Structures are given as C-alpha cells and as structure tokens.
Amino acid sequence: MKAKGLYFSSYVLWLLLFVLAPVALILYQSFIGINGNFTITNYENFFKIGAYLRMTFNSVFYAGLITLITLLISYPTAYFLTRTKYKQLWLMLIILPTWINILLKAYAFIGIFSQAGPVNNSLEWLGLGSHQLLFTNTSFMLVAAYIELPFMILPIFNAIDELDESLVNVSRDLGANKFQTFWNVTFPLTLNGIKSGVQVVFIPSLSLFMLTRLIGGNKVITLGTAIEENFLVTQDWGMGSTIGVILIAAMILIMFLTGEKKRRGR
Amino acid sequence: MKKINIMFFGIILICLTLFIISFELEKDSSSGESDKTVNIFNWGDYIDPKLITKFEKQTGYKVSYETFDSNEAMYTKIKQGGTAYDIAIPSDYTIKKMIDNHLLLPIDHSKLKGLGNIDSKFLNLPFDPGNKYSLPYFWGTLGIIYNDKYVKASEVKHWDDLWNPRFKNSIMLIDGAREVMGLTLNSQGKSVNDTNVKDLQAAYEKLKKLSPNVKAILADEIKVYMAQDEAPLAVSYSGEAMEMMDNNKHLHYIIPEEGSNIWFDNMVIPRTAKNIKGAYAFLNFMLEPKNAAQNAEYVAYATPNKAAKKMLPKSMQDDKVMYPTNKTISHLEVYDALSQKNLSKYNDLFLQFKMH
Structure with missing residues (x-):
C-alpha cells in the first residue's frame, strides 16, 4: 500500500500549495494597512463605509436572482431531458458551450444586444421598435444566467436520472396524482442535486466582475469589481484581500446552509 | 489501480x-x-x-x-x-x-x-x-466625443454640458477614477490634482447628479460602441477618439476650454x-x-x-484633435502622482459614484 501513500502525499502537497497557502496569504494581507502596518482598519472600513455594505447586498441580491432564474429554467429542462431518447447527446449539447471561454461569450452578447444587433433588428421587424438592451440589469442577469445554466442542469439531471422509477410508480398506484407525486416523491429525492447546483451557481455569481463591465456597463457593482479595483487601480492589496476574506466567509456560510445534513438524526 | x-x-x-x-x-x-x-x-x-x-x-x-x-x-x-x-x-x-x-x-x-x-x-x-x-514617446488629451447625428456642436463646449438633462442615459465614461473625478473638479474650476477633502466631497456630490446621464462606464470597448452609434456622447482620450472618427464620420472630439488632462507616455x-x-x-x-x-x-x-x-501628411499635422493649439494646451494639466491615501480617496469616491 505504499502507492496509496504516494497519491495521498501528492494530493496533500497540492492542497497545501494551491488551496491553503493562497487563502492564508489573503488572510494575512487583509490585515495590512495602506502604510504596510499590521492593523484591522480594513475590516473597520468595510463595515463603516456604506458603499461596501451596499455592494455586499447587491452581490448577494444579484447572485440570488441569477441562481433563481437558472434553477427555474434548469429543473424542468433536466426533468424532460431524462425522459428523452438520446439523453446523453442532449446533455452533451448543453455542456458544449462551457468549453468556450466566458469572455468570448460575453463579447458575443455585446454584438447580439447592441443597437444594430439581431435582437433589436427582430424587434423592429415585429414593429416593437429598438430598445436599449445593453447596460441594463436585465441583460446582465440574462447573460450571467446563460453562462451558469449548464452548471445547474448537470447536478439536477444526475439526481433525477438516478431516481428509482418504481418509487414514482408506487406513488401513482397508491392514488397520488401527478402533482402530489412530484411534490412528495420526486422533488425531495432530487433535493441534493438542487443543493449542489445552487452552490455551484451562487458562489461564483457572488464575484462576477468582467460581465458587470462588459454587459452591465458598470451599472451593477459587485464585490468582484471592488476587489479588481483595489488590486489593480488603487493598489491597496490589504483592502482587496479583506473583501476576499469576507467573500470566502460568505461562501463557507452558503456551503454550510446548503450542505447535506446526513449525520444528524442517524 | x-x-x-x-x-x-x-x-x-x-x-x-x-x-x-x-x-x-x-x-x-x-x-x-x-x-x-x-x-x-x-x-x-x-x-x-x-x-x-x-x-x-x-x-x-x-x-x-x-x-x-x-x-x-x-x-x-x-x-x-x-x-x-x-x-x-x-x-x-x-x-x-x-x-x-x-x-x-x-x-x-x-x-x-x-x-x-x-x-x-x-x-x-x-x-x-x-x-x-x-x-x-507620445502625448494626448482627455475630451468629449460627440455624434453630430444626435448632438449639436453648440451643445457640448464645456464639461458642465454633460450634466444637461437632455442627455439622459446617453454618455459613456472612461473607467478611471482620475479621469472622471478630474473632469468634475475641472468643471468646478478646480485642479485635476486637487486633494482637499472638501473639494473632493463637493466634486462627488456633483458627480452623483451625473448618474442619470451615464449610460455605461467602460474601457477600450467605448471605441467599438461609439463607432456603432450605440451612444451619442463619450469621454475618452484623443488617440481613442482618432480611431473612432476613422470608423464613423459623424463623430467629433472637443477639449473643454476650462481645462482637462494632458498626458505623456515616455x-x-x-x-x-x-x-x-x-x-x-x-x-x-x-x-x-x-x-x-x-x-x-x-x-x-x-x-x-x-x-x-x-x-506627417498635411491633414494630420493640422488636426486639432491630435495637435490642439498652444492656447488650449496652456489650460491642460498633467496628473500628479498621488499619495496612497489620496489615491484611495479618489477611488473610493469613484466607486461610490458608480454605485448610483
């Protein structure tokens, strides 16, 4: 079993170098003030300056909306996908866009949503006139939801696919109607898929920043924007790290809230 | 295994x-x-x-x-x-x-x-x-680009004209704290290097009123958007303006006479x-x-x-966008290097403005 130790040690090494060390460095940086001294003013500022709190609220609010939109689209999609004939093929087609870089997709949307883009052209053709689509909250959420969609569909699809069909049949045999079966049998049994989907979508959505500029025209400001600005423009790495630490804390909280509570009650 | x-x-x-x-x-x-x-x-x-x-x-x-x-x-x-x-x-x-x-x-x-x-x-x-x-190596200025299809030349002469209620949701700003705070300070007759806390706060209060007119705050993308008629007005650099004007004949560039930024790349x-x-x-x-x-x-x-x-070709030499007159240049200011504290102040105010 020497080999096992080898794999294990390489895994530990990886964790140390690329997960724990960076997090520890960020934590350390977050206590460094603008004069290079060791202080907690960064945290004080975060909670004192109203802008940061509003930004936090904005981030959580938009991430929540994006997650909700993707969930509403994903669950039915995943559900019907499991009932199609060539489900693996369809699934593959849904995953395919994730192979394309997120920036390229964002730039594609700039073309699609612009004043002379195809969406406005079709609207005009239908007699609805052209509208301002870019730089609105709606377009930002739409594009963000589009990008996150495959990550939500995949875990839900797996959960529904693994569901024992006979349980559904039993429920129908015992007199439950279609909705009751769905609500009392299918939904609770696929809840774990939803939970991991929510985690995978909500957490990255908290710190989206390129999209907020390219599609949102910097009218939606999230914590990601603030981190970018503190690191690249102000060069106040301490404050940037502080926001990073707060994001990490928020993520741990989300993981905890949506995590499986298997051990309890068993 | x-x-x-x-x-x-x-x-x-x-x-x-x-x-x-x-x-x-x-x-x-x-x-x-x-x-x-x-x-x-x-x-x-x-x-x-x-x-x-x-x-x-x-x-x-x-x-x-x-x-x-x-x-x-x-x-x-x-x-x-x-x-x-x-x-x-x-x-x-x-x-x-x-x-x-x-x-x-x-x-x-x-x-x-x-x-x-x-x-x-x-x-x-x-x-x-x-x-x-x-x-x-090169030098240039910061100014306003306008599209003559939507905006008359007489309507944009000063930074203050950006605050005109007629331009609701029609301005694209360059994503830079120095630039945006600087033009506001200029419009109030102050220097682009002002570090007086009161002046900065006053500039921020004025900037807040610009929010309804701002369509987006972007970087290089402004070039593409302006060439595509996406917005009637933009604030950007002279070199960027030249490139836009090459692609769209309706665009013009002006430097507000009360003052602006002149920059050098060395x-x-x-x-x-x-x-x-x-x-x-x-x-x-x-x-x-x-x-x-x-x-x-x-x-x-x-x-x-x-x-x-x-x-250079005669047309380029006489171009007032690239080579403004000495009188205009005399009104322009170079950005000073700010201390870390003042730089943070500029950026914090700009970030707060973006959130409006």
Whole structure:
C-alpha cells in the first residue's frame, strides 16, 4: 500500500500549495494597512463605509436572482431531458458551450444586444421598435444566467436520472396524482442535486466582475469589481484581500446552509 | 489501480517534459543572448510592427516585445522584476512614482542622438525634471466625443454640458477614477490634482447628479460602441477618439476650454535592464524623425518629435484633435502622482459614484 501513500502525499502537497497557502496569504494581507502596518482598519472600513455594505447586498441580491432564474429554467429542462431518447447527446449539447471561454461569450452578447444587433433588428421587424438592451440589469442577469445554466442542469439531471422509477410508480398506484407525486416523491429525492447546483451557481455569481463591465456597463457593482479595483487601480492589496476574506466567509456560510445534513438524526 | 498508476506517471512525465522545455527556452533567452536581445514592454497596439523589423535589421539586435494594458499592471511587473525589460513606456504620474521608488536608470544624454528633434514643450516636465529618466514617446488629451447625428456642436463646449438633462442615459465614461473625478473638479474650476477633502466631497456630490446621464462606464470597448452609434456622447482620450472618427464620420472630439488632462507616455530604462546598449540603440532609433513619423502615422497619437511632425501628411499635422493649439494646451494639466491615501480617496469616491 505504499502507492496509496504516494497519491495521498501528492494530493496533500497540492492542497497545501494551491488551496491553503493562497487563502492564508489573503488572510494575512487583509490585515495590512495602506502604510504596510499590521492593523484591522480594513475590516473597520468595510463595515463603516456604506458603499461596501451596499455592494455586499447587491452581490448577494444579484447572485440570488441569477441562481433563481437558472434553477427555474434548469429543473424542468433536466426533468424532460431524462425522459428523452438520446439523453446523453442532449446533455452533451448543453455542456458544449462551457468549453468556450466566458469572455468570448460575453463579447458575443455585446454584438447580439447592441443597437444594430439581431435582437433589436427582430424587434423592429415585429414593429416593437429598438430598445436599449445593453447596460441594463436585465441583460446582465440574462447573460450571467446563460453562462451558469449548464452548471445547474448537470447536478439536477444526475439526481433525477438516478431516481428509482418504481418509487414514482408506487406513488401513482397508491392514488397520488401527478402533482402530489412530484411534490412528495420526486422533488425531495432530487433535493441534493438542487443543493449542489445552487452552490455551484451562487458562489461564483457572488464575484462576477468582467460581465458587470462588459454587459452591465458598470451599472451593477459587485464585490468582484471592488476587489479588481483595489488590486489593480488603487493598489491597496490589504483592502482587496479583506473583501476576499469576507467573500470566502460568505461562501463557507452558503456551503454550510446548503450542505447535506446526513449525520444528524442517524 | 494499474490505470491510475499509468495516468499518474503520465501526468508527471508531461510535467517534467514541459519543465525541461521551459528551462531550455529560458536558458536561451536569458544567458546566451542577453546582449543581443532587447526586451521592450509597451502598451498594446502602440508601435508600428514594421519599425521593430526595421530596428532588428538596422542594429542586429533581436526584439522581444511584450504588452501591458494599465500603468499599474506594468508597475507591479517591473517592481517584481521577473523579466529584465530594457525599455518600458509608462505614463507621466507612473514615471514619477517609479523614479521615487528607484525603479529607473538615469539616461545619459551624451549617448543620445537627436534629442533636439523633440519639441521643448514636452521636455523638462514636472514629473521628470530635466528628463533625467525618460524621453517623450507620445502625448494626448482627455475630451468629449460627440455624434453630430444626435448632438449639436453648440451643445457640448464645456464639461458642465454633460450634466444637461437632455442627455439622459446617453454618455459613456472612461473607467478611471482620475479621469472622471478630474473632469468634475475641472468643471468646478478646480485642479485635476486637487486633494482637499472638501473639494473632493463637493466634486462627488456633483458627480452623483451625473448618474442619470451615464449610460455605461467602460474601457477600450467605448471605441467599438461609439463607432456603432450605440451612444451619442463619450469621454475618452484623443488617440481613442482618432480611431473612432476613422470608423464613423459623424463623430467629433472637443477639449473643454476650462481645462482637462494632458498626458505623456515616455520611454524609460527600468533598473532591471540587462542590455543597456540595446536600450540606447532603441531610444536613438525612436528619436529619428523618420521613424517617429512612421510610428505616429500608424498609431495615430500625437508625436512630441517636431521634426517628425513636419513629415506627417498635411491633414494630420493640422488636426486639432491630435495637435490642439498652444492656447488650449496652456489650460491642460498633467496628473500628479498621488499619495496612497489620496489615491484611495479618489477611488473610493469613484466607486461610490458608480454605485448610483
């Protein structure tokens, strides 16, 4: 079993170098003030300056909306996908866009949503006139939801696919109607898929920043924007790290809230 | 288990191979030929590529050319010293910061040929007195671009005109705290380098009222959008404006007469430079009027080289966008390097403005 130790040690090494060390460095940086001294003013500022709190609220609010939109689209999609004939093929087609870089997709949307883009052209053709689509909250959420969609569909699809069909049949045999079966049998049994989907979508959505500029025209400001600005423009790495630490804390909280509570009650 | 074994060792093998290849490549570029290669660090799309070929042919040096997209990113990279750049091209306030932090080598003027070609207006500026550390490369201004299909020339003469309620949701701003705060300070008759807390707060209060007119706060994308008629007004740099106007005949550029920013991008030799001789060869090459003119024609920014300016096509020489009159220039200000505390103040206020 020497080999096992080898794999294990390489895994530990990886964790140390690329997960724990960076997090520890960020934590350390977050206590460094603008004069290079060791202080907690960064945290004080975060909670004192109203802008940061509003930004936090904005981030959580938009991430929540994006997650909700993707969930509403994903669950039915995943559900019907499991009932199609060539489900693996369809699934593959849904995953395919994730192979394309997120920036390229964002730039594609700039073309699609612009004043002379195809969406406005079709609207005009239908007699609805052209509208301002870019730089609105709606377009930002739409594009963000589009990008996150495959990550939500995949875990839900797996959960529904693994569901024992006979349980559904039993429920129908015992007199439950279609909705009751769905609500009392299918939904609770696929809840774990939803939970991991929510985690995978909500957490990255908290710190989206390129999209907020390219599609949102910097009218939606999230914590990601603030981190970018503190690191690249102000060069106040301490404050940037502080926001990073707060994001990490928020993520741990989300993981905890949506995590499986298997051990309890068993 | 066997499969995992094969995969595991496969990955290690690939890593090792890549490591060896990169090691060999590094050896090539750093040790053996360091006196034959000139490492140049410049803004993206900021030199005529034909000039690099010409420089290589003329001097026998090999050019390794890298680009950056912000002064701050360039500053960090040079400070960390991973690559030994022989030439870099930062802007005014960053040059000051680099001098203060001892990141630059002094330039020996006796080794230069053709310094007299540079217009004396652009020498001996406050950020580098006596041009001890830097030589002018290009310069430009900040102003308003408007589309004459939607906006009359008489409607945009001053920064204050941006606040006109008629321009609801129609302005694209450049994403920079110095630029946006600066133009607001200018509109209140203050300096773009004002650090008085009261003045900054007043500027922020005024800026808040601009929010309804702002359509988006962007970077390079403004060029594309303005050319596509996406917005009637924008605030950006003169060089960017030139490029937009080439693609859309309805666009015009103005510099508000109450004041604005004038900026300079200068060539410097970072302290980490290895090939000093090559660096001087490049400086002298770019000082030659013929080369400077070719570069100005390609990049479409204003050249500080007066001998080169005379070689440009007449239409370019007379262009008021690129070369504003001396009277206009006298109203313009260079950005000073701000202290970390004041820089944070500018950026915090700008961030708060963005959230409106």
